[in-house]
Amino acid sequence: MLRLEASLSELADSEAEVKHRIQRAEEILRREFEAPIQLTNPCEYIDRCEDYQMIALGVDVLLGLVGIELLGLVPELSESGRELRVHVSNTATCS
Numbered sequence: 001m002l003r004l005e006a007s008l009s010e011l012a013d014s015e016a017e018v019k020h021r022i023q024r025a026e027e028i029l030r031r032e033f034e035a036p037i038q039l040t041n042p043c044e045y046i047d048r049c050e051d052y053q054m055i056a057l058g059v060d061v062l063l064g065l066v067g068i069e070l071l072g073l074v075p076e077l078s079e080s081g082r083e084l085r086v087h088v089s090n091t092a093t094c095s
Contacts, residue, residue: 018067021066021067021068022068022070022071022090025063025066025068025071026071026088026090029059029071029073029088030088033073033085033086033087033088036078036083036084036085037051037055037083037084037085037086038082038083039051039081039082039083039084042080042081042082043077043081043084044081045077046075046077049075049077049084051084052075052077052084052086055073055086056073056075059073070090070091071088071089071090071091072088072089072091073086073087073088073089074086074087074088074089075087
């Protein structure tokens with residue numbers, strides 16, 4: 001029984017570490033994307049915005065390297081198409 005408790009205790013620590021990593025990554029991304037991004041090429045549609053595609057790919061790769069899959073980016077293109085706001089979405093269901 002003590003082994004089971006120890007194993008569950010390790011699992012809880014592991015979950016706490018994962019939750020902490022997710023929270024820390026979210027804080028960093030929110031800080032980095034706090035200000036609007038001035039686009040090098042104005043865009044009419046977000047799916048055709050090369051600047052956003054490069055940003056999203058870079059963030060996906062970096063999050064993958066640290067094993068975080070529960071964060072995503074939500075782009076918001078200005079009406080002029082010259083500015084991009086990036087919001088961070090946490091899809092974690094942990095409480």
